[in-house]
Amino acid sequence: MSLQPVRGTRDILSEDAAQFRTITEIARETSGLFGYDEIATPIFEFTGVFSRTLGEATDVVTKEMYTFADRNGDSLTLRPEGTAGIARAVISNGLAQDAPLKFYYQGPMFRHERPQKGRYRQLHQVGVELLGVPGPLGDVEVITLGAHILERLGLHGKVRLEVNSLGDPESRAVYREALVAYLNGRLGDLSEESKSRVERNPLRVLDSKDEGDKAIVAAGPLYSDFLNETSASFFGEVRARLDDLGVAYTVNPTLVRGFDYYCHTAFEFITEDLGAQGTVMAGGRYDGLVEALGGPSLPGVGWAAGIERLALLMGHQVSPARPIALIPIGDAAGIMALKIADALRREGFRVDLGYSGNIGKRMKRAGKLNACAAVLMGDDEIAAGAVTIRDMDTGEQSAADLNRLAACLEKYKA
RNA sequence: GUGGGCGUAGCUCAGUUGGUUAGAGCGCCGGGUUGUGGUCCCGGAGGUCGGGGGUUCGAGACCCCUCGCUCACCCCA
Known part of the structure; x- marks a missing residue:
């Protein structure tokens, strides 16, 4: 038996623990000001809760989940993210009738990834979910709440907000078709990684880090040109209200999301100070999620932020109380x-x-x-x-x- | 899953072309100072040299395997 902690996990001692607490308490308090109530769901669920919502083909589901058989044979999975469990809890508890629902959560998530700076196999997140608000004002509230929290953590100057629209399913299908057609024409010029993505998850080619891919993408069809009337006006409304509130952002047309459940607004708070792990808080709208799990049609929007990354960005500034x-x-x-x-x-x-x-x-x-x-x-x-x-x-x-x-x-x- | 860098004391690190008892600073413990902390002086403890195998008269050093850390890719918070 090794006495080392399992790869990608770590012990959180005194000052780190204090900083964790600071982050979760500021996030909880600020969420409370916006009317978000704390919820804690189990850290494991039936595997289907995640595979059905995140997307069967996504990397997280195919190779990063801690999945195991329970003693009675059920397939269980340690949660890789928080949204699916909350959607499940909303259905299980029949909460949809009380919409809109506003939740704050915090806790460990598990993904079998190769550890890196600011990336762990047991990671900790704070997050919020707003369910039952179909309009763009919900997106604006959730983004603004995130901005408030980052501001209170003293990170205002260290992060910038990027937003994009993934459109509704109709726009997405049309764009996807156009993108695949375009990429297939340039297949020989794409990186090996992106070649395989064209079939599997073509939108992922958009945020490739390969310079050659970037050039090809830049010359290709733009998602914003394919948004239908509904999607375009939705995104316009989100931006207009963010402008009204003085929340600064830039539109990044190549910003996409890793999980299939997202639609319309996608956004990330990004820093330059954390190497390759620039994303500190990320989220978006997921209107089809609850329904995909077998619940009622209940739109949602939310985000999650990595506590380790927030702590890294904040640096050590917590001095222990004096006895x-x-x-x-x-x-x-x-x-x-x-x-x-x-x-x-x-x-x-x-x-x-x-x-x-x-x-x-x-x-x-x-x-x-x-x-x-x-x-x-x-x-x-x-x-x-x-x-x-x-x-x-x-x-x-x-x-x-x-x-x-x-x-x-x-x-x-x- | 792929590639690069790195594993020597609690921490940060040194360790010569392979050579006998493996070092420093910080920290820790004790003493100088049994009613007064920080500074200073003195002393001490603490090491499977990440682990296993190999080469050699001899390995911390060289070779192989393995585990871990780290950075990047992938993916993601």
Whole structure:
């Protein structure tokens, strides 16, 4: 047995954990301001929940899912993303009648990919879903919510928003046909990767990173020219309302989505600071998803953001909270310190008790923990009902009445 | 799944054409200082040299396999 963590997984320790919490709490709070309610679905589902929604031919479904047989033979899959499970939960719980539904979620996802910077096999996402709003205002709300969260995380200057329209199914079919016809004519000039994509997933050729492919794509049919009346006006409305709200974006006609369930609006918040993993938050509209799962016709739009990538972008800026260190000197003081620590904690103070060592050791520990204050208490002092408070930054010491200790420490409250 | 770079102490790394007891800095523990932290001085602990096999009198170094990390492709958050 290896004691290494499984490839693509990692332990999240103190500062990282604090930053994770910061990100999820800001995302949850901000989502709350928009009326989004937290939902937690299971981290595994019947395999069909994902294969039917993401698309049987997509890479995630064909080679990246953690799929296993349950003891009774059912095929289960660790969720590779959050939307399908929520759609399933909406159907299971008969929630569609209460539409519009607004959900915020957070948690681990699993994809068997080759690990890379900002890419893990167990990754963590925050995301939102808005179900039951067919019009473009839903897209605008969801994108704006994402922008608010990124702003609150201090990433406003580090990301840019790109949007595109994938059209409705009708536009998509017409465009797909035109694109395939065009690409087949240039087949010999395409990269090997893209050649195979022409049959399997032709829209994927649009965002190829191969320079030769890019040139071919640039000279080919543009999706925007193939949008029918409905799709074009939908996209126009989305952009107009984003403009009204002052949400900056650029239209990227080659922006496509990896999962089959998307239609109309696709968008990504992108950074240049994370190497090849530039996408930090991505989403779009998925009107056919709930129906594809066997539920009612219920349109949806949402996004997901990778917590690891957000954390990487934010850098380490979380400094741990500063405790008050209790430093008893002597056996009687040690017992008293236990009671005092307990009482102070009930009052909301962050209190550290080291449990061993002489005064020098304990002071050293206080320094290492970056304590804001130390409370020194000797047996004789306790007997006299007094202790000494040392400000760890200034070094100033003052006597404090044991009965009024909480009041004297008020300025050091966590 | 494909390709490049890299695995030596908790961390960052050095280690000569293959040579005997594998080093440094930081951190950790202890002492100088048993009622006062950060600085300073002294001492100490800590290593299957990622793992396995091979070549050799001798391997941290060379060869093969394997695991992992990392960057890129693919795909995606």
